[in-house]
Amino acid sequence: MNIxxxxxxxxxxxxxxxxxxxxxxxxxxxxxxxxxxxxxxxLTHITLISEVEDAFKMKFFMxxxxxxxNVGEMMxxxxxxxxxx
Amino acid sequence: xxxxxxxxxxxxxxxxxxxxxxxxxxxxxHISKAIxxxxxxxxxxxxxxxxDYDQILAQTSDPSSELYEFAPDGVFIMMCTEKLYDKFTHTxxxxxxxxxxxxxxxISARWDELSSGRKVSILQSLFTEYDDRVFGSFxxxxxxxxxxxxxxxxxLICEGADLKKNVYPVDFxxxxxxxxxxxxxxxxxxxxxxxxxxxSAIPEVASAVVDIILALKGKSLKCLILDLDNTLWGxxxxxxxxxGIQIGDYGTGKAFTxxxxxxxxxxxxxxxxxxxxxxxxxxAKDPFINHPDMVLRLEDFAIFVANWxxxxxxxxxxxxxxxIGMDSLVFIDDNPxxxxxxxxxxxxxxxxxxxxxxxxxxxxxxGEGLFEAVSYxxxxxxxxxxxxxxxxxxxxxxxxxxxxxxxESLDMKAEAKPFSSFWFPRIAQLSQRSNQFNLRTVRYTxxxxxxxxxxxxxxxxxxxxxxxFGDSGLISAVIMRKLDDETLFVDTWIMxxxxxxxxxxxxxxxxxxSSAKEAGYKKVVGEYLKTPKNAMVAEIYSxxxxxRISDTRFEADVASFKYNQSFIKEx
Numbered sequence: 185m186n187i188x189x190x191x192x193x194x195x196x197x198x199x200x201x202x203x204x205x206x207x208x209x210x211x212x213x214x215x216x217x218x219x220x221x222x223x224x225x226x227l228t229h230i231t232l233i234s235e236v237e238d239a240f241k242m243k244f245f246m247x248x249x250x251x252x253x254n255v256g257e258m259m260x261x262x263x264x265x266x267x268x269x
Numbered sequence: 270x271x272x273x274x275x276x277x278x279x280x281x282x283x284x285x286x287x288x289x290x291x292x293x294x295x296x297x298x299h300i301s302k303a304i305x306x307x308x309x310x311x312x313x314x315x316x317x318x319x320x321d322y323d324q325i326l327a328q329t330s331d332p333s334s335e336l337y338e339f340a341p342d343g344v345f346i347m348m349c350t351e352k353l354y355d356k357f358t359h360t361x362x363x364x365x366x367x368x369x370x371x372x373x374x375x376i377s378a379r380w381d382e383l384s385s386g387r388k389v390s391i392l393q394s395l396f397t398e399y400d401d402r403v404f405g406s407f408x409x410x411x412x413x414x415x416x417x418x419x420x421x422x423x424x425l426i427c428e429g430a431d432l433k434k435n436v437y438p439v440d441f442x443x444x445x446x447x448x449x450x451x452x453x454x455x456x457x458x459x460x461x462x463x464x465x466x467x468x469s470a471i472p473e474v475a476s477a478v479v480d481i482i483l484a485l486k487g488k489s490l491k492c493l494i495l496d497l498d499n500t501l502w503g504x505x506x507x508x509x510x511x512x513g514i515q516i517g518d519y520g521t522g523k524a525f526t527x528x529x530x531x532x533x534x535x536x537x538x539x540x541x542x543x544x545x546x547x548x549x550x551x552x553a554k555d556p557f558i559n560h561p562d563m564v565l566r567l568e569d570f571a572i573f574v575a576n577w578x579x580x581x582x583x584x585x586x587x588x589x590x591x592x593i594g595m596d597s598l599v600f601i602d603d604n605p606x607x608x609x610x611x612x613x614x615x616x617x618x619x620x621x622x623x624x625x626x627x628x629x630x631x632x633x634x635x636g637e638g639l640f641e642a643v644s645y646x647x648x649x650x651x652x653x654x655x656x657x658x659x660x661x662x663x664x665x666x667x668x669x670x671x672x673x674x675x676x677e678s679l680d681m682k683a684e685a686k687p688f689s690s691f692w693f694p695r696i697a698q699l700s701q702r703s704n705q706f707n708l709r710t711v712r713y714t715x716x717x718x719x720x721x722x723x724x725x726x727x728x729x730x731x732x733x734x735x736x737x738f739g740d741s742g743l744i745s746a747v748i749m750r751k752l753d754d755e756t757l758f759v760d761t762w763i764m765x766x767x768x769x770x771x772x773x774x775x776x777x778x779x780x781x782x783s784s785a786k787e788a789g790y791k792k793v794v795g796e797y798l799k800t801p802k803n804a805m806v807a808e809i810y811s812x813x814x815x816x817r818i819s820d821t822r823f824e825a826d827v828a829s830f831k832y833n834q835s836f837i838k839e840x
Binding site for chain 1: 274275278298299457458461462464467468469
């Protein structure tokens with residue numbers, strides 16, 4: 185993933201995360217995980233996934249939804265599959 | 270969906286409240302949250318008890334469950350097709366033909382538990398259609414197929430709801446058909462989280478539930494206020510003339526015809542239609558009178574306003590004339606300027622955006638979910654005539670110099686005849702319902718009314734009233750019984766308050782005296798028996814020419830009675 189793509193994805197994810205977790209100060213990095221954000225539980229995870237799918241016009245696979253360890257993995261999938269970045 | 274979550278956590282104060290318990294055989298947390306958010310957006314503070322996963326039976330069968338402790342106004346039972354299919358696959362082939370009946374028996378047992386000794390509304394989800402395609406189209410006629418049983422189950426739920434009265438099916442099929450299962454369902458989310466709908470469909474699910482609750486709370490839309498040019502027909506009648514507007518087969522007319530047909534259906538179901546147009550009145554009315562292809566006619570509108578005043582002013586006038594809430598109005602206009610001016614000046618009025626292409630009007634407005642209902646009776650369809658008549662009277666009273674002139678202008682005509690079998694049910698109904706204009710508050714059943722009609726020692730008269738604006742139907746009844754050879758006693762005088770102050774009272778008293786005279790009596794005695802509600806008629810006999818003879822009784826001498834002035838002519 186080139187730097188430009190990564191910056192674009194990060195900017196959009198910051199928007200989505202801020203919105204879903206209702207916290208404008210959130211800035212994600214590749215290592216951000218559910219441990220770093222208090223409101224990130226199994227319930228908000230579903231909302232987050234749906235919002236990301238809508239924003240990037242792509243779908244995660246089931247095993248990815250349950251298996252992603254951090255935002256870095258999410259970004260790699262987005263970069264590979266997104267119809268719109 | 271996240272948007273609704275925000276609304277849910279920030280419900281404005283002062284909204285009317287509703288307590289809803291949600292029970293389901295799938296994950297309902299997202300739906301519950303969206304219900305709270307949708308409620309807030311639509312002006313209702315819904316407190317939701319979201320029970321744990323798959324707890325329907327546990328919650329309904331245990332009288333000390335958290336559901337009953339919560340004391341809900343309503344219970345939403347969310348059951349998903351996935352679970353139903355699972356149950357179906359575990360049903361032996363030999364029992365599949367009775368699958369739906371078995372599931373329905375289970376569901377209706379839950380309704381009975383919920384309703385036992387409690388006043389609660391039950392919102393029961395219907396099953397969204399999902400065909401396993403094991404038999405292809407043949408499944409639709411095969412009693413042991415899943416889709417056959419699912420459809421039968423939905424029908425059983427609907428028929429059961431109709432009998433139970435406090436059960437309201439929640440039908441997700443409308444938006445499922447509109448967007449398709451590929452969009453509305455997300456197998457991945459069901460597999461991971463038992464979420465019965467894709468996240469993007471959850472706002473639709475919540476709306477379907479909230480719209481029913483709003484209708485239960487009486488917050489439903491009652492009147493559509495419609496623009497004319499490029500809304501009800503294509504073109505501008507002032508420029509193009511009645512012959513030149515697009516309706517019916519001419520130009521793009523079919524789209525407007527379809528729109529008018531839909532509006533007529535809404536009118537039949539009891540919604541009021543009103544016109545609010547910037548036009549000269551005669552030009553605006555002309556197509557409704559003279560264009561052969563118009564579906565709607567002048568009599569379909571409760572009120573017709575065409576002038577050059579600002580639309581918000583006209584809408585205020587329409588609201589006052591019809592005497593309904595501002596928040597029960599919908600304003601439909603193709604012109605964005607008019608829509609915005611109404612939104613700005615009258616924020617309570619619902620103003621849907623309209624698609625640019627008139628071909629899309631009907632589909633778009635159908636999708637707005639504006640017209641939820643929780644009851645329907647055949648009489649609802651006649652509502653327009655009633656409002657139309659009242660609106661005509663209000664306008665006439667404004668243009669007449671004096672009230673007397675106004676009454677004369679109404680051209681009122683009444684029928685006054687002995688009770689006949691056709692009217693027995695209506696007279697009994699009036700006797701059961703009248704509290705204010707009821708002199709002695711004796712209640713009669715239909716059979717007792719029939720007895721009075723047949724009694725040789727009784728004189729009965731029913732009264733109808735109509736005027737140039739409409740027919741009010743049977744509005745009063747009098748039963749007089751023989752007290753002695755010379756005297757008739759007014760056992761019952763009831764009247765609908767809708768026709769007060771139109772000299773109907775005078776007309777009726779005159780008729781009492783003349784009927785007594787015809788039957789050979791010399792005196793009429795009336796009585797007023799006080800109740801908490803009938804103070805309005807306490808002095809009516811003395812005002813209309815009777816003499817007081819005791820605390821409760823009044824007497825009139827038939828030969829010397831001075832008949833009262835009335836503007837009503839007998840038919």
